């Protein structure tokens with residue numbers, strides 16, 4: 170099965186960081202771009218707003234200047250009106266009603282056409298003579314009196330600047346137009362303009378309605394600055410606003426009075442931050458101040474700006490959201506594919522575990538707990554909960570192997586070597602004894618991470634049973650291989666192995682080793698007399714009798730071949746071996762097996778050759794052959810010297826040995 174195409178965790182982590190960095194850079198770039206655009210546009214709007222306020226100011230300035238010029242021109246025209254002057258001179262010389270009526274009419278026309286509030290004819294001393302209604306009495310107020318003298322002296326109209334006078338309920342603007350009859354000063358016409366009617370409306374022309382916009386005419390008066398026109402934002406407060414220049418600070422009126430011109434920012438009499446434009450009205454002491462609250466002026470611009478920006482930001486966020494959505498969607502799809510792959514693999518692994526009865530587990534050294542797969546839990550006879558504590562596991566170990574198992578586990582953990590072990594457990598639930606084989610490896614992701622062992626566990630109970638049966642069978646088989654089938658004593662192979670083994674031991678321990686070679690006398694004749702089957706039985710009886718006699722550990726009776734036997738006697742010196750041999754001979758004699766074919770006796774007899782060697786005197790393994798040769802030579806001598814006897818190897822046997 171193809172493994173899912175997964176990415177190593179550190180690669181996935183670094184990719185996530187890279188992505189985060191990119192997003193941060195993108196957002197940072199966007200923020201920088203936005204603030205840059207915002208600042209630039211704010212600057213542009215600021216200039217626009219300042220420009221538009223300046224334009225309004227200029228417009229109003231032009232209107233006010235024109236208004237003054239027109240007034241002056243009209244006054245000049247009156248001064249130049251020689252007909253009117255002559256009429257005044259005649260009326261002064263000889264006052265008559267028709268002439269007075271003509272003069273009144275002229276004054277009325279003047280008021281109606283040029284919208285003067287009042288027009289008085291005064292004499293050269295400033296006494297009031299006539300107005301549009303008729304004759305009047307009184308004296309020019311002081312400022313007008315001074316203006317009259319100046320006008321008469323200069324022979325041209327003189328302005329009496331806008332002011333309030335207790336005699337009038339309104340602020341008024343006055344002009345003194347001197348009249349001359351030739352070079353004789355006749356007096357003057359005092360023209361009064363109610364500023365409310367024609368001047369103030371000029372300051373209310375604003376292209377855009379702004380609740381905080383206002384224009385005001387101001388004039389410096391000594392150390393003060395005085396408002397000449399109403400301030401709508403002052404509300405109900407009436408009268409002129411007077412502001413000492415030393416306290417003016419950043420008041421726009423004070424700043425204008427001290428020479429600031431153009432657009433500037435200030436704090437007005439309400440304490441509001443305002444954008445103001447100040448300009449001087451030509452040929453007058455007036456200053457025109459137009460202002461608007463900064464907050465108000467910029468609100469609209471900001472609203473438009475924010476709208477633009479929010480559209481931009483919304484678009485940015487929308488595209489970012491779309492990218493994130495796309496990314497999420499792709500991640501979700503990839504995750505779903507991986508999940509499916511993982512589920513397939515887990516199913517496959519589960520099936521594989523079931524088929525192989527292999528479970529997998531993880532052992533966490535920090536929590537001292539095994540986290541196990543379903544199959545591993547089943548092997549340990551636990552419910553399908555997937556966890557087993559170290560203590561729980563230890564109590565399951567078979568008492569015979571628990572120490573060794575713990576030692577092997579501990580060693581693998583200490584040395585970080587692969588763990589390969591088999592041990593028995595006693596399951597708690599069903600009390601069954603099971604064999605398990607565990608393969609595991611310890612690992613540690615980093616210094617700070619806990620040591621972890623992952624591995625597999627397999628139930629090998631059946632395999633173990635089979636192995637044990639095989640072992641038993643093998644032992645039995647091996648025993649069979651070394652057993653003589655007829656007599657059930659050891660065969661020649663077993664004898665040779667025993668001789669080699671005992672010879673080595675005898676050499677190590679410095680002990681003697683004795684061998685007795687035994688031959689049934691005239692056995693051919695026995696077969697001939699009683700038959701081969703009887704011969705077999707005879708051999709069996711002889712073997713059984715001799716076997717019953719040998720009781721010492723290590724003593725071995727073997728059938729050497731045919732009717733020949735051998736007895737190996739570890740630790741027996743020559744006399745001891747002789748004694749055993751004689752007892753064996755006696756045991757067979759006592760069987761009293763009839764043997765009519767024997768030339769030496771009526772019953773079955775044995776001939777024996779005995780030898781005992783001190784192994785230390787024969788270095789080298791092959792020297793064991795000497796044992797056989799000597800025993801054989803002794804047996805040969807026994808046969809040669811009449812049979813039914815025991816001969817100890819000695820000098821008399823040497824000839825047989827050599828032959």
Ligand SMILES: Nc1nc2c(ncn2[C@@H]2O[C@H](COP(=O)(O)OP(=O)(O)OP(=O)(O)O)[C@@H](O)[C@H]2O)c(=O)[nH]1
Pocket residue numbers: 655688689690691692693694696700701702703704705708730731732808812
């Ligand atoms: N019944 C039986 N006879 C066997 C067996 N093995 C060997 N023999 C017989 O034992 C006889 C041995 O004869 P020989 O070697 O001539 O020796 P012997 O007749 O005993 O004469 P001596 O040894 O000189 O006393 C042979 O006839 C073999 O056939 C066996 O397993 N069963």
